[in-house]
Amino acid sequence: MPLTDSDCLAPKITPAGHLLAAPDVDAPPLPDDVALGASFRRGTGHGLLYLGSATIGRALPPAWAWWRDFGARYVTSLCTTSEGEEVTVSQPDTGDFERLIEDAPPMTGTEYLTSDVLAALWGEIDIALRDELASTGESLQAFLKSRHPAWNLVGRVHFNLAENRKDPEAPFAFLATYAARISAHGKTQHQPLSRALEEFSGARNKAKLLSLLMPVQRAAERCDWLRAMLDSREIYHPLRWMPADAYRLLCDLPALESAGIMVRLPATWATGRPARPAVKASVGARPPSLLGKDALLDFRMEVSLDGDALSPSEIRRLLKGADGLQWIRGRWIEVDTKKLGHVLQRFESLEKAAQSGLPLNDALRLLAGVSDDEAVGSDERDWAQVVAGDWLAETLGHLRQPEGLVQVDPGPDLRAQLRPYQQAGVRWLYLLCRLGLGACLADDMGLGKTMQVLSLLLILKREQADSSPSLLVAPASLLANWAAEAERFAPGLRVLVAHPSVTPAEELRALSDAQLTQTDLVITSFGSLLRQPGLETIQWRIAIVDEAQAIKNPGARQTKQVKKLRAQSRIALTGTPVENRLSDLWSIFDFTHPGLLGSAKEFAELSRRLAKSEHFGPLRTLVRPYILRRLKTDRRVIADLPEKTELKAWCHLSPVQAALYERAVKDLAAALEGADGIERKGIVLSYLMRFKQICNHPSQWLGDAAWSPEASGKFGRLRELVDVMAAKQEKVLVFTQFRETTEPLAAFLGSLFGREGLILHGGTAVGKRRELVRQFQEDESTPFFVLSLKAGGSGLNLTAASHVIHFDRWWNPAVENQATDRAFRIGQRKNVLVHKFVCQGTVEDRIDQLIESKQQLVNDMLEGGAELQLTEMGDQELLDLVRLNIHSAQEN
Incomplete structure (x- = not known):
């Protein structure tokens, strides 16, 4: 759909580094006379040229104001072009671009914003300028004058x-x-x-x-x-x-x-203006006696001029003098006596109050330039200088560049080899835990957040075997993943899954301190945490929240319960870019670093001031040490060829699915009585198909055409995964063996992505398939492709996808791998994540266990069609295979 200027538009950077003006109903409206849609319809370079040249002085939302500044930098560089001279524009260096990125406001795709992207966009503006000059026939000076009087270049x-x-x-x-x-x-x-x-x-x-x-x-x-x-x-x-x-x-x-x-201005004014006296404060020169968010740091202040301290008599003389330019120490300096006195008074009050130490959160906010007082914040940027002392500067440096930290290693206790970026992540987590501080590990999905946390727990256990256990809270669908990963890679960790699907409810209610002392990690779900309030009374070594976007709503019951947890350190794990959503950022940091961003009301006021000033650098400086985010697209992270990483996506059954499934088991048992030969094979095959359909969605079995997302655990799990993919603007292939499932899946995915995708099944015309593949490969706005396994399992090149989802299992690894290889093949430059949906406590779960535990037997038995082989099982063996474990199957 073409953009119109009446749309609410928001800038969006795609994974390929393209800038789009995307319709967004939540975006702040643009002024009526700002024709942004029309400009971007001509191309991104034209849009940026329009922003930078024609919207000077207009009130724009922060994200567009930032892009206007970028465009204006290009236009400003044109001012060196004299009348009649050929237009030549020098591009800023990488350092200039990186400094500009540091101050970028939240917007979709900020994580894809790099100096290379800005350099490419700079080139697009240059092409657009030359195109517009050629189309109008105007001189450069006349063209710029027509855009805004500020670009009047005639005369110099x-x-x-x-x-x-x-x-x-x-x-x-x-x-x-x-x-x-x-x-x-x-x-x-x-x-x-x-x-x-x-x-x-x-x-x-x-x-x-x-x-x-x-x-x-x-x-x-x-x-x-x-x-x-x-x-x-x-x-x-x-x-x-x-x-x-x-x-x-x-x-x-x-x-x-x-x-x-x-x-x-005078050449002796090195910075372009006369020097100013600054109230310089140093915090954290020495290690605090107590670590953690309650740490108290030393605070020392002085008034200095270019780093040289002024004497008390000189300070008094400055304050008694007139505003403007004063002569001191053989040169002219700029003085605003009111502002200087105001900041001096505030810092003296801080120094007096901090005689016993300045609270860590206050120190970090001061250092970042984030003030609770709007007027003071403006004054401090001009007349104050806050620097980190030796200890704090070294600590923050390590947190911002964890690659240089001292090596800590779980050793042979971890049954896996950590990649270099994972080793850096473990060192970063370990340092924050040793400091008693929180962390937000925001690596892309598939980069091994689970492995890094398990490594951290192994290191802490080795250092202090008798320490308190740690608690992990995750969506119920991920508990099995965590338990399986811990058993596989960290068998030395004593793990207790505090969830009815694994531990009976009566045992959970009787959980004692003695049992906890014999445990290293307790794993529970958000729902179980609400039903076990006793967990909030325990002093945990670390409290970890997986899929931390689940606590982005501060008013939700589960968010409030999570924030009641007591722990020496708190870790949030998320694959979505929290820095792109300020409200999410506050709620997650309210868990990991309570008080650092102030109350919700204070943070809302801070966000308003930052948006008004179009200056988000202070907030980014404040949170950056505590967010570690690595992208699959970063070649420094994945320096070798892309991997195919297979993940189990455990799903629960909805109550309707569970009831239908149990009924089907009883019906199968009755149908098997007295049946044999071909009749029995037919019965078994039909019921195996029924179980698969029920696990997918009740409507697939009932044929009622309802397809309500809430009725299917798999649809719920799909929503959890796609929320992350949509936030990352990543593409996904979804395979199903049922043609009738393709359209309901595509409709549901379209509602999640906010855009339509593609469908391919056996009924798709052969001539249309090539066009569908081309569209998926080349059109960045096409987010998903739903394929029936037989139609899409071979012959297609779909390397634009970063994810492959097997919505239902073929129970034949070779067939599934062939489908996966539509994305993971020659030409792929991304890390491919393969998500295999499995309903816990069902026949899908048990066949998956069979595949995992007896791979060679599976290859011998299941090749050519698992269902045919399963018909040879005895009645009881077959009923054991399909029976329902209600505790595992349903989310509690």
Whole structure:
């Protein structure tokens, strides 16, 4: 659907690094006169050029304002192009792009924003500019003038301010000049503005003179002192200025530059402005006596000038002096006595209150520039400097770059080999736990968050065998995964699954401290945590929440219960980019780092201020040490060829499914009585098909066409997985052996992704298949492809997919692998995750166990069709295979 300017549009960076203006009903509305949709319909470069050149001064949502700044940087670089000169634009270096990314506001796909992406977009703007210049036939100057008066480039007027130390009565000199021409060496040649009156004298050159002076006229509309200079014609002469005159120009720099005037300041002002005295505070020079969020850090402050401390007498003299420029230590400095005094008073109060130590959260907020006071926050950015002391700086450096941490290794207790990025993740988690702090491990799905946590638990157990157990809270569908991974890779961990599917309810109610002392890890679900309030009274070594997006709603019962847990450290695991959603970020950090982001109300106010200032760097600085996020697309993470990683996606049965399944088991037992030969084989095959259909969805067996997502555990599990994929803008192939399931699956997936996908089954015309494959491969907006296993299991190249889901099992590994290889094949450049859906406590579960435990036997027995082989089982053996374990099958 084409974009319209009436749509609510939000920027979105795709995994391929493309910038889109995507319709989003939750996006803040754009001003009526901002034609963003029309510009982006022409192409991303045209959209960014429009943003950067035509929306100056317009109130835009933070994300679009950030992209406007990016576009404006390109347009600003055009200002070096003189009249008639060929348009050449130099691209910023990687460091400039990376600094820009650091301050990016939340938006969809922020994790894909890299300096390479910005460099490519810079090139797209350049192509768009040349295209628009060619289509309009205008000069560059005329084109930019038509976009906004701020880009008036005609004349290149410069205001030059210089120090004149030989004249103590008027220590500054002012001269207005203009760029007359370009020398043969490419240098701009300046002339006093008075020469323009001579050069452009006469009626023929009157238009040129008016164009030259237009920026000065525009600036004079906002600057009274400049208007007076124009009226008196002093603008055309060299002037002796007092410090107050020079400071007046400094204060109006934005107005002058936005009008198109270039301002040159004294070369001795190294930063482009006179130096300012700063109230410098240092926190955390020494290790605190107590670690954790209750740690108290040392706090020391001084007033300094370029790093040199000022004496008390110098400080008093500055505060008693006049606002503006003051002479101290042989140079001019800029002073705002009110702001400097305000910040000094606040820091002195902090120093007094922190005599026994500054709370860690307060120190980190101060260091990041995140203040509870809007006015103070603005003052501090200009007149205060907060730095981390030696201990805190070293600690934060390690957290931001865990690759350099001292090696910690679970050793042979872990029955697996950690990848380098996983080793860094374990070191990072270990450091935070040793400090008594929380962590948000936000690695992409499939990068081994489970393995990193198990490694951490093994290391902690080896260091302190008698320590408190740790608690893991996860969705009920993932408990079996955690238990199986722990048994397989960390058999030395003593694991207790506190869930009715594994441990009887009466045993859970009787759980004692003595039992817990013999346990390293307790695993439970969000639902069970609500039913076992005693778990909140236990002091856990670590409290871990898997799929932490489950606690993004702070008002939900399960979120409140999770946050009651007592633990030395708290870890949140999530595969979704929490930094892209501020509300999610707050709720998760309210669990991992209570108080760091303030209350919900305080955080909402902070977010409002950051959005208003279009400056999200402080928040990113505050949370960055505690979020570790690695992407499958990062070649530093996966440096070798992409992997095919197979994962079990355990599913529960809904109450309706469980009732239908139990009834089918009873019906099968009755049907088998007295049956033999071909009749018996037919009965067994029909019931195996019925069990599969019931496990998929009740409507598939009942034929009622309802297909309600809530009626199927597999649909619920599909929702959990797709929520992450949609947030990551990743593509998925979904295989089913049933043609009648393809359309209901596609309808459900379309509601989750918010966009339609594709379907291919045996009834799809052969001529259409190539077009479907092309669309899936080339169209970034096509998120999923539902395929029937027989129709899509071979001959198709679908390497655009990062995920493969086997919604129902063929019970033949060779057939499933052939389907998986539609994505995992030559040309694939992504890590492919394969999710195999299995309903716990059902025939799917037991056949999966058979496949896992007796692989060779399976190859011999199941090749050619599992159902045919299963018909040879005895009655009791068959009924044992299909019976329902209600405790495992249903979510509690």
